[in-house]
Amino acid sequence: MPTIGFHKHDHATCISSTLARAEAHCTAHSLKFTPVRRRTLEILLAEHRALGAYDLLAILSNEGLGTAPPVAYRALDFLTGAGFAHKIEGLNAYIACAHLGEDHAPAFLVCTRCKTVAEADTAADKGRLGQAAAATGFKIEKTVIEAMGICPACVEDTPCA
Amino acid sequence: MPTIGFHKHDHATCISSTLARAEAHCTAHSLKFTPVRRRTLEILLAEHRALGAYDLLAILSNEGLGTAPPVAYRALDFLTGAGFAHKIEGLNAYIACAHLGEDHAPAFLVCTRCKTVAEADTAADKGRLGQAAAATGFKIEKTVIEAMGICPACVEDTPCA
DNA sequence: CAATTGGATGTTATAACATATCAATTGGGG
DNA sequence: CCCCAATTGATATGTTATAACATCCAATTG
Ligand SMILES: [Zn+2]
Ligand SMILES: [Zn+2]
Ligand SMILES: [Zn+2]
Ligand SMILES: [Zn+2]
Numbered sequence: 550m551p552t553i554g555f556h557k558h559d560h561a562t563c564i565s566s567t568l569a570r571a572e573a574h575c576t577a578h579s580l581k582f583t584p585v586r587r588r589t590l591e592i593l594l595a596e597h598r599a600l601g602a603y604d605l606l607a608i609l610s611n612e613g614l615g616t617a618p619p620v621a622y623r624a625l626d627f628l629t630g631a632g633f634a635h636k637i638e639g640l641n642a643y644i645a646c647a648h649l650g651e652d653h654a655p656a657f658l659v660c661t662r663c664k665t666v667a668e669a670d671t672a673a674d675k676g677r678l679g680q681a682a683a684a685t686g687f688k689i690e691k692t693v694i695e696a697m698g699i700c701p702a703c704v705e706d707t708p709c710a
Numbered sequence: 711m712p713t714i715g716f717h718k719h720d721h722a723t724c725i726s727s728t729l730a731r732a733e734a735h736c737t738a739h740s741l742k743f744t745p746v747r748r749r750t751l752e753i754l755l756a757e758h759r760a761l762g763a764y765d766l767l768a769i770l771s772n773e774g775l776g777t778a779p780p781v782a783y784r785a786l787d788f789l790t791g792a793g794f795a796h797k798i799e800g801l802n803a804y805i806a807c808a809h810l811g812e813d814h815a816p817a818f819l820v821c822t823r824c825k826t827v828a829e830a831d832t833a834a835d836k837g838r839l840g841q842a843a844a845a846t847g848f849k850i851e852k853t854v855i856e857a858m859g860i861c862p863a864c865v866e867d868t869p870c871a
Numbered sequence: 872c873a874a875t876t877g878g879a880t881g882t883t884a885t886a887a888c889a890t891a892t893c894a895a896t897t898g899g900g901g
Numbered sequence: 902c903c904c905c906a907a908t909t910g911a912t913a914t915g916t917t918a919t920a921a922c923a924t925c926c927a928a929t930t931g
Contacts, residue, residue: 555846583879602917617882622918638799639854641888641917656839658848669842678817678857681830685717686862687819693800693856696839701847744908763888778911783889802888802917 555658555667555700564594570650571633580631585614589624590633590645598664599642637666639695644668654692660700667700725755731811732794741792746775750785751794751806759825760803798827800856805829815853821861828861 571590575582592608593600606621614620625643628634634645635655646655647668658667682689732751736743753769754761767782775781786804789795795806796816807816808829819828843850 555848581879585880615881618918619882619920620880623880638856656842658839658843658846658850660848661851667842667846667848669839677830678819678855681817681828682819682857682859685819685828686865687821687828687857687859688865689819689857689859690822691858693854693858694839695799695854696843696848696850697852697854698843698848698850704847704849742908746909776910779889780891780911781909784909 567594567649586624586627588614590628593634593645597666599637599640599644599666601642637695638693639697656694658696660703661697662699662703665700728755728810747785747788749775751789754795754806758827760798760801760805760827762803799854800858817855819857821864822858823860823864826861
């Protein structure tokens, strides 16, 4: 169900409503949604795929929004800090949040072939990890939950397998 | 069995029995447990902490076991491939498996302060991730499940080392 | 209107992590 | 013994991420 990314959906609305929510969040929290930050989020939103920082930088650079690595990393820091984007640790790449505005602990289904990412909301999935943590006095600050594999589309396309 | 790493235990036995199991596994599967590979596992086993590839390389290098990055990465490829070690994606670092020989899908509690790692065995418990995957036809090949946070010792406010 | 101040950017350089490639060596099976 | 395949050695390069410092700019405030 909440696995947007592998489903067909009204993507134009998906993008515009997410941008609107981001805008609202920034206004509400006095955050500056500057051109580079906004454009970076737009680029990520355009695809439900993970992009590397240098992929983003290349696009930003083409558009005259900056040429050096810190440009991309600063934008990504802002977006991830504000909860507008997530880092996929298993790919060292970044993706727009699919549940922007909702308080959530994200989990991902990551296609290693096409890099499409579906974001599932697993608020309840602290289960096992949470138990283990509680049992030992470990204080969780952030969870990384990623399933790496092959998405439905790629499963069918497999040239050999 | 949950969370070795934050508990006191007989570490000498912990090391030697794990090495013995690794040895047995290699014999059984005709894998070559060469000096660099064995020593790399020993180094990882010596601490229940994640070490970076270059940390390992520095130690191997001191001991005359090789000087260039591929030395460490090849050893780590072998160890992770054989299931003797795991990569902690959230740290870009590596740790010896705490359940060597058991078939398992590992989950980790990672202290971002001292890098101590506890490995919990989450066996068949793929929880919501598994459900979401099944619902969409996604084929999971590997899971990355890591809780980043502060371990009991560090919570006490005494930096670990 | 200065002057102050704090976040955001620009720029250069480098740190940290990982792989490509090819030659040389080793070690077991035919 | 020779062959094959895996392993090692060595050099170079690719990829991801941050340090450090200068500068700009817009909002406060005296
Ligand atoms: Zn999200
Ligand atoms: Zn795919
Ligand atoms: Zn393990
Ligand atoms: Zn700790």
